[in-house]
Amino acid sequence: MLRRWDARQITQYQNSNDRENIMAENLNSGDARSTTTGTTGLVHDDQHVAEQSTGTAGSTDDSLNSYQKRHRRVPPWIWIVAAIAAVAIIVGGVFAYRHRNSTGSVAATSHSISIGLKLAPTNLDIRNETGAALDQVLIGNVYEGLVARDADNAVVPALAKSWTVSKDAKTYTFTLNAGERFSNGDALDSKDVAWSLNSLISNDYVNAQALANVESVSADGATTVVVKLKAPDATLLWNLTGRAGLVLDEDAQYDAKTQAVGSGPYLVQSFKQNESLTLKANPHYWGSHKAKTQTVVLRYLTDDNAAINALKSNNVQVLAPITENLSSSVSKDGNFVVKAGDDTDKFVLAFNGAGSKTSDKRVREAIRYAIDNKALISSRGGADAMLGGPIPALDPGYENLTKLYPFDQAKAKKLLSEAGYNASKPLKLDLEYANIYGTEIGDQLRSQLKTVGIELNVKVVEFSAWLQDVYTNKNYDLSLVDHNESHDFYTWANPDYYFNYDNKQVQDLYAKAVSSTTNSEYESYLRKAARLVSEDAPADWLFNYRVTTAYRKGVTGFPLNLNQFQLPLWNVQYRA
């Protein structure tokens, strides 16, 4: 145990002598005292150290004391100077480093670009898996439909270069472009189109109800497709821009959950669930939307702060969406552009039409009057638009209905007292919504409704629990969902939908709209129906969400409108 003892150790040993003497005493003095040995020893040790530091000799032997380490007092100003110097060196180094990093880059078009998105698809099976996250990345990039949507949500040619509609509006004849190919090299012809649409209907894949009016789809020669309808359907063309109109390769064999074979400008190189989707330019691409950037990596960043860090650290060059409230740090930075685009997302606060309290129209109206939509929008950063009814500005049949139920607390209180609620018997309501929308919006609604005497109990749950409680069982008072689908007025004409909204007049008007043969007729019926719905107050359309996108300077061709539902990437380029 005792190795070479040098003089210093001997000093230490001697220094601790008196403590050990005490310990020895303690040991001798029996059990009762020996239990306190440690603490006594400790206290004594402290005193001992204090003695040492004040310079009292540890030993009576001067020759040993001369080996002892002495604690020299350093004047405080030296510490201050040293600290200032250290800080100055670090700061100087940091600035030098940053300066070095910020210079010396040469502008060149990049072969790859990374884009940060928020909601990730669980798999790539576009025929069985729902969710806008899948439409967003695959339609127009990997899969193509007969027709497509442009940035203003209008129908434009895609696989079909043109189409004609018969006089009775029951036969649509599409002509395909020549030389169309899938990414595996297979030719795409009218047979693939007919097979895709027919199998969608017969297997009831996602969105098959969009083709409910279709009687038959048949190929007529290699480039002509004839779609026959049971009755005129003004929504058909638009429906074909979505999943219902996608053309898949009948002969291709692949695992649809992790791979995709389509005819678009990109093909799927790899897909990591919740992490990233890598698209590569399709070498067999046939059309005019040839990919300008070879590789596009879509990264899924669920945490808003992490997403902004990724943008700032150039891990992604584009972030869509960026949370409006957090965007100020990015927009102040001269390297980025932050812009909002139009969208069809409707934040719908639905009132259960069959609920025990919300079936009373006065209650529903009171809630609409009590909500200050402007305050909601400004607290979210101010990019969103006011919305007074079920149809947003980018959809047919839009009319500004925000005047119907303006923010008016006095009116809300009056309606509530007419309905039999007062301070001693307040109206108590439950609001249930999915946690993806955050807790702030629920808190705000609770405080807004509190001022008119409504007690709102907010339940923020997982999406699957919401699906069970609200969507399937319709067991709710108030529910909040972002209905992001475009052209979805049909939900208000469906009495079985979770809204429990059953208005014969609206249903008739919608049926007339669908069967109308001209666009203006279609839109005027929809407009009338939308006004009726809004007047009935089956919901409050809190706002029309507008997506905010942030991108690094040098990025061009990134779509700003509607980019959470369709994100055509062929035109995107990054010049570093």
Next chain:
Amino acid sequence: MRFLVRRSALLLAALFGMSVLIFLALRVLPGNVASVMAGLNATPDRIARLRQELGLNRSYPQQYLDWAGDIIHGNLGVSVLTGRDVGVQILSRVQITFPLILLGLLLSCLFGIPLGCASILASHAKVRHGLHLLALVGGAIPALWGAMLFILLFSKGSGLINIFPSQGFPDNGWKQPGSALVSLVLPALTVGIIVGSSILRYTRSALQEMLASEFVNMGMACGMTRVQAVLRIGLRVVTPQLVSVIGLTFAEMITGVMVIENLFGLPGIGSMLVTDIGNRDLLTVQSELFVLAAFFLCIGFVVDVLHRILDPRLKNAALLSSAGGV
């Protein structure tokens, strides 16, 4: 040997109990994978057909037996949502979470144990109190805040000193070992500081007790200095305790590092569990949970065995007690 057999039997019984518990607990959750797959605007027919296809209509005992049978055969199943093998999925996530935890634990031991010793042995009272304060403050740092601070200080792009990447893991994973390791530095530092503080506190209090013990007194009576006695004898005696703390911390951190994984965009086990539970992909979740629970139990097993090896006294105690029992 007898100990090993008994301990293994306990492990197996616990695994069985765990599997039943996991299975039942998940069935209590509202919602199901069929309606999540079908989404909004789906017809009830479609949901019913999906339920049929996914086998959600079978009775619970039937579902349990099918699943347990697969597990015994080493088959963790295939996710109905992603179409991927659950085992492969866990493996790919483990490749990120485990290195992160190991690196974090390594840092925390490097930081916690020496400072823990110093906080007892430092000659200056100020230093000792300072270290105690450091342990308290370090332990009180919320993971999220600490991580944000590290990002602000060291991350590429948004940091003051931009040296470390703060987002994501390289696409090729460990095929690029350099950049993979670098991407774990900041998260591991965060883990290291927080866990290190608790190890510091633990070491400190364990050694504090040691100071008052006969072990140290004996050592010093044999002529060791106090420092020598504490480090050579005291630390050796508390090692088994420290090993159990570190082992349990490891197990706890598998899900505990979730916040950190999320913030640094690392696709680890925590985020996998949260998404799968959110999607009600129950078959996948129960396999994942089972693997994790099994891992937990195995760590407990290893810690117990290590205890035996590190602390010969336990062996004698067991011998005595079993002898007494007979």
